[in-house]
Amino acid sequence: MLLLVFLVPIFAFTSDVLAAFGVSNVNGNYVIDAGSPEELLVTVNGQSCDIQSILFLGNELQSSTKGSHIASGLGTATVTAETLQGSSNYVKVTCETPSLTHFIVVREGESKLYLSTYVTEEPSVGELRFIARLDSRLLPYEYPFGECSTTADSDGTVEGSDVFVVDGETRSKFYSSERFIDDHVHCVHSDSLYACMLLPQKESSSGGPFFRDINSNNGGEMTALYFYMNSGHDQTEAYRMGLHGPYVLQLSTDVPSFDDQDVSWYEEVGVTGFVPDSERGQVTGRASGIPDGFETVLHWKNDEAQYWTYASPDGTFTSPLMKPGQYDMVLYQTEFAAATSSVRVAAAATTTADLASGIAPRDTVWQVGAWDGQPTRFGNAGRQLRMHPSDARMAPWAPATYAVGASALDAVPMALFADLTSPLTVSFSLPADLGPATLRVGTTLSYAGARPSVRVNDWQGEDPPAAQKLDSRGVTRGAYRGFGEVYDFDVPSGVLVAGQNTVSISALSGSSGSGFLSPNVVLDAIELFQ
Structure with a gap:
């Protein structure tokens, strides 16, 4: 599809913020008007790539203490913005460093930030994560696990500087984790405002379907909403490089549905490392030998990517769309590895590969x-x-x-x-x-x-x-x-x-x-x- 690209030069706009969809340059920073019914307005620092402001329904959700950013902040980056026209209209912000490129895409009419991060090495500026640092007064609560990771108003610590006591209960940001295979939506919120991370298959992360990491933390000064890609927290695999995402920061008035998300259009915006659906393949088959009462999980992995799915009650399965390549294929009895084989995935093709549990009967x-x-x-x-x-x-x-x-x-x-x-x-x-x-x-x-x-x-x-x-x-x-x-x-x-x-x-x-x-x-x- 032909895309029309409009670059936003540093001198192109006055300080007036656009009243409709588009991007303007205000004092060296990029102000994006999503043109959404909720009047989402996002400001990105033109030197550091930090998100400095998130206005939603007239509320400033961004914390005033620190910006929202990749890792612990890039410090400096080459930041550019452009408007694209394809099946929809987009604003694309690109933040480049020698080993990391971060993309922020806003689609006309939506209150969402489509984020993706391309890396060739683990960043020296901190763990590979995106952290939205939000106003704890407006977004004090955490979903889905409630107060276990809310450490505001703590009485002290019980371990290190990250496990706290609040009203006699121990709490930590670590207690917000969910298994990757089940972690589709997590949020921070009030009764009427929600900021949520919506997560696809974490194909470039490491650790497999049962890996967990920090998702949220109301620390008092601010409420943090995370997507961890590589962290080192009980890490069992080497880090994967390449493109992480797209992952979505959605602003809403309730918990959004993950099933409603569609990023098939993402190939239109020209993100480094993005592999469209047309260049991917799948694996189908039947898993057998897992007793009743256990989950049947399939997992594919190699040095570049990882994928997983639950099998149906009859053992049949269809993998997510995968990058072409040779993969180790693992069958789990809930989380216990029951069998391993190898399978090759080809672009625009479906491979059939059955797998039976290798757990032998014992006396x-x-x-x-x-x-x-x-x-x-x-x-x-x-x-x-x-x-x-x-x-x-x-x-x-x-x-x-x-x-x-x-x-x-x-x-x-x-x-x-x-x-x-x-x-x-x-x-x-x-x-x-x-x-x-x-x-x-x-x-x-x-x-x-x-x-x-x-x-x-x-x-x-x-x-x-x-x-x-x-x-x-x-x-x-x-x-x-x-x-x-x-x-x-x-x-x-x-x-x-x-x-x-x-x-x-x-x-x-x-x-x-x-x-x-x-x-x-x-x-x-x-x-x-x-």
């Missing part, structure tokens, strides 16, 4: 928990995503005993802290001596290189090597997912006897730490089988 003696890659059935797991382990609403953290066939699963703490909850004792009775067996301990996350150390009756298992370290605090910042290590301990014949038996599991590490920052592992499941 299980007993099992504690479920192999789902999550700690959700264990003690305190239902609260851990939204509060610090020290919170008074948590059940006490202490060494525990789980009696097979008698105890509830929430008797097992979700995390084994070397300094608090180790050991976990599993007691069980056998009708006769058991020959050689395997004790399998699954973990979802390790902190400080911790791994399980086990003792079965009087037999001490060989300690495994230290787990791969993640440069992040893990459990205390609302995370439970890391590399997902599974440890097998070969129990010799004669150890498991008729009558009462015990298994003792502790968190082992050569690292130091105390309390909730002592070495720890998050539990997935424990199984004894032959």
Whole structure:
């Protein structure tokens, strides 16, 4: 489609702001009138690319303390603005630095900022994120998780400078996270004003479908609304470069529908690295072998991109539109990897690739928990995503005993802290001596290189090597997912006897730490089988 481009020179306009759709230059800054019914007016700094003003329905939503920007602010950039005519009319602001180009696109008649960020290396000015710094007086609330990440009026901190106490409850910006696969819309708002991030497939981010990161935080001085692309928070993959987005900052009077979003026109605006739908391909097929009660998730990844989808109840699936290339294809039993294969995606083509679970049947003696890659059935797991382990609403953290066939699963703490909850004792009775067996301990996350150390009756298992370290605090910042290590301990014949038996599991590490920052592992499941 032919696009007409109108560049906006620095000297082209007077200081009068346009009264209809378009962009003007006011004292070296770009003022965009969206021409929307809600009279959205956005001002972008012509030197730094910071958004300095967001006027919506007559309200100044932008915080006066700092601008809204990519990373921690570019400082300086080459900032240009142009008006484009295609299937609609657009204003496109381009902010260029040697390794990062940020785009702000406003479409005529809409109260939305279509944002995208192209990078060739991780920015030196801070984490790769977009942060809208908004007026906390007008937008005090957070959606969908409420006050767990609202840290305004805190009484003090319980950990570092980012976990606070407010009215006796622990709160942190980390507790606003949602799994990437489910994170489509998150907002900050009042009763009548909403600023929301609407997120597509995060194809250039890293971490997969179950990765989580900061979404929002009312810190008192301002309310922050985020889209994190690369952060290092429990990061399990190398960063991906290329184009992140488009992602959408929408201003509205209620929570907008993600299903109503359409960015198929985005190829008209000429954004670096954008791959249109016509140059993408898909994968279809059927996933099998995932038992009832578990989610069936498909995940495709390579060094350049990542994608995911839920399968239908009958196991059939269709991937999102993907960039061409060779991909690892992973089938998950909820979050537990059940099978892996490889598939090639071609432009304008659909590839068929079925995948069956590779989890083999076992002669299980007993099992504690479920192999789902999550700690959700264990003690305190239902609260851990939204509060610090020290919170008074948590059940006490202490060494525990789980009696097979008698105890509830929430008797097992979700995390084994070397300094608090180790050991976990599993007691069980056998009708006769058991020959050689395997004790399998699954973990979802390790902190400080911790791994399980086990003792079965009087037999001490060989300690495994230290787990791969993640440069992040893990459990205390609302995370439970890391590399997902599974440890097998070969129990010799004669150890498991008729009558009462015990298994003792502790968190082992050569690292130091105390309390909730002592070495720890998050539990997935424990199984004894032959």
